[in-house]
Amino acid sequence: MTKRHIITLLVENHPGVLARVVGLISGRGYNIETLNVGPTHHPERSRMTMTVPGDDHVLEQVIKQLYKLVDVIEVSDLTDERHLNRELVLVEVAATEEKRAELVQLAGMCDAVVISVQDESLTMELADTRNRVADFIDLLKPYTILDLSRSGVIAVSRPE
Amino acid sequence: MTTETRTGADCVIEGLREAGADIVFGLPGGAVLDIFSKLYHADDMKLVLVRHEQGATHMADGYARATGKVGVCLVTSGPGATNAVTGLATAYMDGIPMVCISGQVPSHMIGNDAFQEADTTGITRAVTKHNYLVHNADDLPRIFAEAFHIASTGKPGPVLIDIPKDVQRAATTAAATPAVNLAGYRPQSGYNPEQVKQLADAINTAKRPLLYTGGGVIAGNASAELTALAHKANIPVTTTLMGLGGFPETDPLALRMLGMHGSMTANLAVGECDLLISVGARFDDRVTGRIAEFAPTAKKAHIDIDPSSINKSVAVDIPVVGHAKDVLAALTDLVDTRERGEWVEHLSEQKARFPLAYDEKTEELLPQYVIDMVYKVSNGEALIVTDVGQHQMWAAHFFKYTAPRTFLSSGGLGTMGYGLPAGIGAQAAFPDKNVVVLSGDGSIQMCFQELVVAVEHGWNVNTVILNNGHLGMVRQWQEMFYGKEYAGSVLKQEDRPANEKMPPQANDEFLPDFVKLAEAYGAIGVRVTCKEDVVPALEKAFSTKAPVVIECIVKEEENVYPMVPPGASLDETILSMV
Ligand SMILES: Cc1ncc(C[n+]2csc(CCOP(=O)(O)OP(=O)(O)O)c2C)c(N)n1
Numbered sequence: 001m002t003k004r005h006i007i008t009l010l011v012e013n014h015p016g017v018l019a020r021v022v023g024l025i026s027g028r029g030y031n032i033e034t035l036n037v038g039p040t041h042h043p044e045r046s047r048m049t050m051t052v053p054g055d056d057h058v059l060e061q062v063i064k065q066l067y068k069l070v071d072v073i074e075v076s077d078l079t080d081e082r083h084l085n086r087e088l089v090l091v092e093v094a095a096t097e098e099k100r101a102e103l104v105q106l107a108g109m110c111d112a113v114v115i116s117v118q119d120e121s122l123t124m125e126l127a128d129t130r131n132r133v134a135d136f137i138d139l140l141k142p143y144t145i146l147d148l149s150r151s152g153v154i155a156v157s158r159p160e
Numbered sequence: 161m162t163t164e165t166r167t168g169a170d171c172v173i174e175g176l177r178e179a180g181a182d183i184v185f186g187l188p189g190g191a192v193l194d195i196f197s198k199l200y201h202a203d204d205m206k207l208v209l210v211r212h213e214q215g216a217t218h219m220a221d222g223y224a225r226a227t228g229k230v231g232v233c234l235v236t237s238g239p240g241a242t243n244a245v246t247g248l249a250t251a252y253m254d255g256i257p258m259v260c261i262s263g264q265v266p267s268h269m270i271g272n273d274a275f276q277e278a279d280t281t282g283i284t285r286a287v288t289k290h291n292y293l294v295h296n297a298d299d300l301p302r303i304f305a306e307a308f309h310i311a312s313t314g315k316p317g318p319v320l321i322d323i324p325k326d327v328q329r330a331a332t333t334a335a336a337t338p339a340v341n342l343a344g345y346r347p348q349s350g351y352n353p354e355q356v357k358q359l360a361d362a363i364n365t366a367k368r369p370l371l372y373t374g375g376g377v378i379a380g381n382a383s384a385e386l387t388a389l390a391h392k393a394n395i396p397v398t399t400t401l402m403g404l405g406g407f408p409e410t411d412p413l414a415l416r417m418l419g420m421h422g423s424m425t426a427n428l429a430v431g432e433c434d435l436l437i438s439v440g441a442r443f444d445d446r447v448t449g450r451i452a453e454f455a456p457t458a459k460k461a462h463i464d465i466d467p468s469s470i471n472k473s474v475a476v477d478i479p480v481v482g483h484a485k486d487v488l489a490a491l492t493d494l495v496d497t498r499e500r501g502e503w504v505e506h507l508s509e510q511k512a513r514f515p516l517a518y519d520e521k522t523e524e525l526l527p528q529y530v531i532d533m534v535y536k537v538s539n540g541e542a543l544i545v546t547d548v549g550q551h552q553m554w555a556a557h558f559f560k561y562t563a564p565r566t567f568l569s570s571g572g573l574g575t576m577g578y579g580l581p582a583g584i585g586a587q588a589a590f591p592d593k594n595v596v597v598l599s600g601d602g603s604i605q606m607c608f609q610e611l612v613v614a615v616e617h618g619w620n621v622n623t624v625i626l627n628n629g630h631l632g633m634v635r636q637w638q639e640m641f642y643g644k645e646y647a648g649s650v651l652k653q654e655d656r657p658a659n660e661k662m663p664p665q666a667n668d669e670f671l672p673d674f675v676k677l678a679e680a681y682g683a684i685g686v687r688v689t690c691k692e693d694v695v696p697a698l699e700k701a702f703s704t705k706a707p708v709v710i711e712c713i714v715k716e717e718e719n720v721y722p723m724v725p726p727g728a729s730l731d732e733t734i735l736s737m738v
Contacts, residue, residue, distance in 0.1 A: 011344070012343065012344055015293070015295075016281060016293065019282070019285065020285060023285055023286065027286055060471070061468065061471075061472060064467055064468035065468050067467070067468070068289075068466075068468055069290075069344065070289075070290040070310060070342060070344055070345045071344050072344045073343045073344040
C-alpha cells in the first residue's frame with residue numbers, strides 16, 4: 001500500500017550523515033517530501049524526521065538499509081504508530097490596511113500568530129499537525145501569498 | 161597505551177599493524193607521500209606497487225577472498241581514488257572485507273577544486289560499507305580500529321579512509337589502541353532459537369528439502385557446518401556462483417550451481433522442492449529468474465547475517481538472522497537423520513540425464529575442454545580466479561570446487577578486469593598454491609598491465625586466456641536475443657561488421673599478440689591452437705616457477721548452456737538453442 005511515511009532517525013552528529021541518509025533514499029529513486037534535522041538532548045546525537053511517500057514493502061526495505069548505515073543508531077517508521085507530529089509554517093500574505101483585520105481574525109481562528117506587520121503585508125506563524133498546517137494554507141489561498149516556508153514534519157513517538 | 165607524539169602518517173602504519181595487516185597494494189601520488197615515507201621504514205610490511213589503482217583494489221580483494229582477512233590498498237587523491245571506485249564497488253557487491261586508504265588535498269583546500277581534488281567520500285558513499293574523511297590526526301587510531309572492525313564483521317565490505325595531507329603530517333598523542341564504540345553499528349550476534357527450531361521442524365517434516373547456498377557460507381567460514389547438516393538430514397545442495405566451494409561439488413548431494421547458467425538438475429529441483437533453505441544467498445535476479453515463479457510450491461527459509469537481505473526480493477516463511485556457522489550447527493543438532501531416498505535418487509537420475517557437458521569428441525579446441533583440463537591437470541587443486549563472461553560460467557561448470565576460497569570471481573558487479581589482479585592478490589597470500597586465472601580475450605585487456613607485478617614479486621600466477629575473438633557473452637546475447645546484430649562484440653578484425661572494420665593491419669591475426677604482451681611484461685607466453693597441446697602446456701605451466709600466460713585460440717561461436725533466458729523462470733531452462 002502506498003502512503004506517506006513518517007520516518008524518524010537518531011543519528012550520530014557526524015559530518016556527512018545527512019548526505020548518507022539522503023543519498024541512500026534518493027539513490028533508490030524515492031522522493032523525500034520533507035526533511036528536518038536538529039540536535040537532541042544528547043550532545044553527540046541528532047534527530048532527523050522525514051516524510052517519504054511510498055509503498056509499505058519498499059519503505060520496509062529502505063528502513064533496513066538505513067539501519068545498515070554505521071552512523072544511524074535508531075530508525076522508526078511512525079506512520080502506523082502512536083506518535084505526535086508538528087510542522088511549523090511561516091507565511092507572508094499581502095495585506096492592505098482594510099484586509100488586515102480579516103486576516104488577523106482568520107489567524108486567530110486557526111491558532112496562528114501574527115509575528116510581523118509590514119506596510120503591505122502580514123507575516124504569520126502556525127505550529128500544528130501537518131494536516132492543519134495544510135488547511136491553514138488553503139484558507140489563505142484567496143489572499144495573495146507572497147512568501148512561505150514550511151519546516152517539514154517533526155515527530156516523536158507517543159508512549160502508550 | 162601510547163601517548164608519545166607521532167604524526168598522522170605514523171598512525172596509519174600503526175593502525176595497519178594493530179589490525180594485523182602486513183601487505184599493502186598501492187600506488188603513490190602527491191597526497192599520500194607522507195604515508196609512503198612511513199612505509200619506506202616499515203620493514204614488517206610489504207608494499208606492492210601496482211600499475212593502476214583498479215589493480216590495487218582487486219589485488220586487495222583477491223587477497224581477502226583467498227584468506228578471509230581484510231585486504232588493504234592505498235591510493236592517492238583525485239584520479240587515484242576515482243580509479244579505485246570499480247574495485248570498491250566490486251568488493252561491496254560481494255561483501256568482501258577491505259580497507260582502502262586514500263590521500264586527500266590539505267584540509268584548507270577541500271572544496272576549492274584544488275589540484276587532484278575529488279570528493280572521494282562523496283563518490284564512494286554508495287560503494288562502501290562506510291567511509292571516513294579524517295579531520296584530525298587524533299582521530300586516526302580510532303578510525304583505523306573502527307574501519308577494520310566494520311570491514312570484517314557482520315556482512316563484510318570495503319571501508320574507505322580519506323586522509324588530507326595536513327592530517328597525515330599533523331602531530332598527535334592519541335592512544336594507539338582506542339576502544340571501538342559504535343552506537344549505530346551492532347552487527348548481528350547470536351540468533352533467535354525459536355526461528356531455528358521452527359526451521360528444524362520444517363526440515364524434519366519436509367519430503368523434498370533443498371539447500372540453496374551463497375557467498376555467506378564462504379564469508380562465514382561455514383562450509384563444514386553446511387556439509388554436516390546436508391549429510392545428517394540428506395538434503396541436496398545447490399550453490400550460487402558466489403557460493404562455489406562452500407559445499408564439495410564432488411559430493412553425491414551436490415547439484416552444482418543454479419540460476420541463469422545453472423545446472424538443469426539444480427534449476428528443476430528448485431521447482432520441485434517443498435522446502436527451500438537459503439543460506440547466505442540473496443535471491444539475486446541472476447539466480448531466481450522470473451521471481452514470481454521461483455520455487456513456487458516450496459516453503460522458503462532464509463538464513464542471513466544481514467537483516468536487510470531477508471524479504472528483499474522474495475517473501476520468506478522462516479527468516480533466521482544470524483551467522484551461518486552458528487545457525488547451521490544449531491540446526492544440525494535439531495534435525496533428524498533421514499534417508500530421503502526417493503528425493504535423492506530422483507535428483508541423481510536427473511544429474512545423469514542432464515550432466516553439465518560439452519562435446520568431448522570434437523577435434524575443435526573448445527573453451528570448456530581447456531577448463532576441464534585445468535581441472536584434471538591440477539588434480540582439482542588449483543585456486544581458480546575468473547574474469548567475467550562465458551569463460552566465467554564455464555569455470556563454474558567444468559571445474560569442481562571442493563573447498564571454500566578456491567573460486568574467486570566478481571559475482572555481484574560482474575567486473576571484467578577483476579581476474580588477473582585478484583589472482584595476483586591470492587598468489588601473494590599463498591605463494592605456493594597453484595593459482596590459475598581464467599580469462600577471456602576481452603576481460604584480460606582491462607587490467608593486463610598488472611602482470612608485471614606478478615613477475616616482479618616472483619608470484620607464479622598462471623593465466624589462461626580463452627581467446628574466442630569476441631566479447632563472447634555479449635555475442636551470445638546478440639545471437640540469441642538481438643538478431644545476430646554483432647555490434648561492438650567482435651574483437652577479431654576480419655569478422656567485424658562493416659562499419660567497425662579497420663584497414664588491414666600488419667598482424668591482424670593476433671591483435672593484440674598476447675604472447676608478445678606476456679613476454680613484454682617479463683612473463684612466459686604460450687599460444688595453444690589445437691586440442692593436443694592443451695595438456696602439455698598446462699603441465700609445463702603448473703611446474704614452471706614463473707608467471708605463465710597461455711592463450712588458447714578456441715572455437716568462436718560456442719555458447720554457454722544451460723541457460724534461463726532473461727525474464728524466464730528456472731523451469732524454462734534450455735539446454736541448447738534448438
Ligand atoms: C567492466 C565491464 N564492462 C562491460 C561488461 C559487460 N560484459 C559482460 S561479459 C562481456 C564480454 C566478456 O568478454 P571476454 O572477457 O572475452 O569473455 P568471454 O565472454 O568471451 O568468455 C562484457 C563486455 C562487464 N561485465 N564489465
